[in-house]
Amino acid sequence: MNARQHQFEALARAHAADLFRFAWWLCGQEALAQDLVQETMLRAWKNLDSLRDAAAAKPWLLTILRREHARLYERKRLDLVELDDNVAEPAAWADPERQGSTAEIRRAMWKLPKKYREPLLLQTLGGFSCEEIAAELGSKPGAVMTQLFRARQQLKALLEEGNGREVVHGLS
Amino acid sequence: MDCLEFRRILAATPRAQDPAMGAHRNACPACQSAWEQAQRFEDELLGALQVPVPEGLTERILLAQTTGRRQRSARGRRGLLALAASLLVALGLGAATWQQIDARSLPALAVAHMPPEISSLALTQPISAQAVANGFAGRNLPLPGPVPAGTTYVHDCMVGPYPAVHMVTRRDGEPVVVLYLPDKRVARARNFARHGWVGREMPLDRGSLVLLTNGGNRAPFHAVASAWRQAIEGTHLSFVHEPLAP
Numbered sequence: 001m002n003a004r005q006h007q008f009e010a011l012a013r014a015h016a017a018d019l020f021r022f023a024w025w026l027c028g029q030e031a032l033a034q035d036l037v038q039e040t041m042l043r044a045w046k047n048l049d050s051l052r053d054a055a056a057a058k059p060w061l062l063t064i065l066r067r068e069h070a071r072l073y074e075r076k077r078l079d080l081v082e083l084d085d086n087v088a089e090p091a092a093w094a095d096p097e098r099q100g101s102t103a104e105i106r107r108a109m110w111k112l113p114k115k116y117r118e119p120l121l122l123q124t125l126g127g128f129s130c131e132e133i134a135a136e137l138g139s140k141p142g143a144v145m146t147q148l149f150r151a152r153q154q155l156k157a158l159l160e161e162g163n164g165r166e167v168v169h170g171l172s
Numbered sequence: 173m174d175c176l177e178f179r180r181i182l183a184a185t186p187r188a189q190d191p192a193m194g195a196h197r198n199a200c201p202a203c204q205s206a207w208e209q210a211q212r213f214e215d216e217l218l219g220a221l222q223v224p225v226p227e228g229l230t231e232r233i234l235l236a237q238t239t240g241r242r243q244r245s246a247r248g249r250r251g252l253l254a255l256a257a258s259l260l261v262a263l264g265l266g267a268a269t270w271q272q273i274d275a276r277s278l279p280a281l282a283v284a285h286m287p288p289e290i291s292s293l294a295l296t297q298p299i300s301a302q303a304v305a306n307g308f309a310g311r312n313l314p315l316p317g318p319v320p321a322g323t324t325y326v327h328d329c330m331v332g333p334y335p336a337v338h339m340v341t342r343r344d345g346e347p348v349v350v351l352y353l354p355d356k357r358v359a360r361a362r363n364f365a366r367h368g369w370v371g372r373e374m375p376l377d378r379g380s381l382v383l384l385t386n387g388g389n390r391a392p393f394h395a396v397a398s399a400w401r402q403a404i405e406g407t408h409l410s411f412v413h414e415p416l417a418p
Contacts, residue, residue, distance in 0.1 A: 005238075012233045017225040024223050034226060041233045042240060105220035123185070124214070125221050130185065148184040156213070 008045050015061050016041070018125060022062055025121050026069045028110070036072065040065040062126045063136060101159075108158035116151035119144055178203045186210040278373050279364040281332035282351055282382040286369065292340050293347040293386060295324040304339070311337055313354055316406025320399035331382075341399070343392035346385060350400050354379035363390060372397070377405055 019040060023033035043064050044051075051060055109117060122128040122136060130148070134141045173196045181188055182203075197204045274280055301319040307326030308315040324347070325340035331351055339350040361374035371384040372393050381400060383393045 008237060009234060012230050012237075016230040016233055020225050020229055021221060021223050025221065030226065034229065034232075037229065038233060038236050042237060045237050101216055102220045105217060106223075109220070121221070124218055145184045149180070152183060152186075152213075155217070 004048060007051075008041075008048060011044065011048075011051075011057055011061070012041055015058055018058065019061055019065055022121060022125050023065055023069065025109070025117070025125070026066070027072075032072075036065060036068050039068045043068065058126065059128060059132060059136075062122070062128075066136070104159055105155070108155050111158050112151060112154055116147055116154060119147045120151040120155075123148060175200060175203055179206060182207060182210050186214045276332070278331075278353070278356065278358060278380065278382055279362075279366060279371055281334070282371065282373075282384060283366050283369050285329065285331045285336075285338075285351070286349065286384065286386075289327075289329070289338060289349075290386075292325040292327070292338070293349070295340060295347075296342065298322055298324055298342075299326065307339070308337055311335055311354065313337065313352075313404075314406075315403055317403035318399075319403055320396065339400070341396050343396055346388050346392060348388075348392050348396045349382075349384040349386075350396060351382040351384070352376075352379060352400070352404060353382070356380055376401060 016037060019037045020033055023036040023040075024030065027033055027036065040061060044061055047064075051057060109120075112120070119133050119137065122133045123130075128136065130141045130144045133139070133148075134144045137144070139147075173192045175196075178193055178196045178200070181190065181193060186207075193207075197207050298321070304319045304323055304326045305315045307328055310328040320341050322342040323339055324342055325338070327338045329336050329338040329351075331338075331353060334353045334356045337352045337354075339352070340347050341350055342348070356379060358373050358375050358380045361372065363370070363372050365371070368387055369384050370388065370390055371382060372390060373380055373382045374397060381397055381404075383390075383397060385392075
């Protein structure tokens with residue numbers, strides 16, 4: 001195995017799970033999230049020589065993933081799916097482990113506007129700093145601080161609010 | 173750092189490792205409590221965001237990558253083979269085309285004309301000017317100038333598709349074949365050598381001359397060509413000879 005292949009395998013083993021979670025929270029569909037991760041990693045393989053710093057690997061991969069997701073959105077123009085009580089939840093949601101506060105937080109997360117959810121995901125799952133999020137989203141660090149503040153405020157408010165009719169994602 | 177600033181940063185970046193925040197926490201129990209509450213919420217949030225990862229995801233990524241790489245390599249090899257095959261076909265076609273073009277060239281036609289006429293080179297007795305004029309008349313061609321001395325043979329022939337008058341003129345004991353093709357005019361004078369023959373093709377006012385010697389050299393070509401040009405064109409006493417290596 002050559003060094004490049006070795007590097008790629010190390011990347012895949014270290015970051016595939018985080019990429020999948022991030023992808024899942026972007027699109028809300030397991031199969032689509034897996035496809036996004038595959039596309040991301042194949043693109044990463046093609047551009048592996050541009051990755052110089054191991055510490056930059058995760059933000060680099062997440063950036064690729066976001067772009068792949070945006071491309072998908074441009075191609076397919078996926079519609080919002082309104083989920084009501086009669087629509088069966090995805091199997092993943094039926095997991096007993098998802099009950100209680102974890103499930104509530106997940107439901108609340110999907111209710112967050114994208115402009116709040118995405119920086120929160122980049123910070124929490126991606127480990128991005130405000131400056132990095134700002135660079136990723138083409139925003140300013142001060143604006144990102146505000147978005148993160150409001151994201152948590154809304155999330156807490158939603159959790160306190162309890163149940164309600166929910167709009168679940170697809171690509172929102 | 174005051175409480176307001178602490179709470180503002182905590183609300184946006186609860187995991188911040190700012191030393192100033194640490195110092196404030198140590199000094200402010202209320203903010204310490206808020207920080208602990210925020211950490212619990214972050215733990216819950218992170219736990220909620222950690223959706224289960226499908227089994228074998230990494231292996232599928234690696235499989236797709238290695239398979240894709242092999243497919244690309246195979247495609248690359250197939251592409252190279254196809255390119256090489258295309259080049260060979262192109263070279264073959266090019267060579268065949270070149271052979272076709274070359275076979276129709278005046279030097280090729282002239283040399284191909286010679287084997288049946290090879291005995292004409294052995295003639296040493298000069299023929300009369302009238303005999304030469306008759307040979308030209310057979311092609312309905314005038315011969316207004318003087319017949320070159322040492323002309324031992326004349327015949328109206330076909331050189332490939334072109335009507336021609338075939339002469340042999342001796343210079344310094346060596347026979348020089350002269351083919352006059354009134355209906356074929358080459359663009360410029362050019363030496364050639366093929367199949368043991370050395371030759372030169374050259375344009376006239378009307379048609380062309382081709383001179384050949386069998387295994388000899390081109391030294392007599394200039395004098396023989398000048399003489400035949402004067403014979404054929406009549407008014408010219410000499411012609412501008414394009415510089416060519418002898």
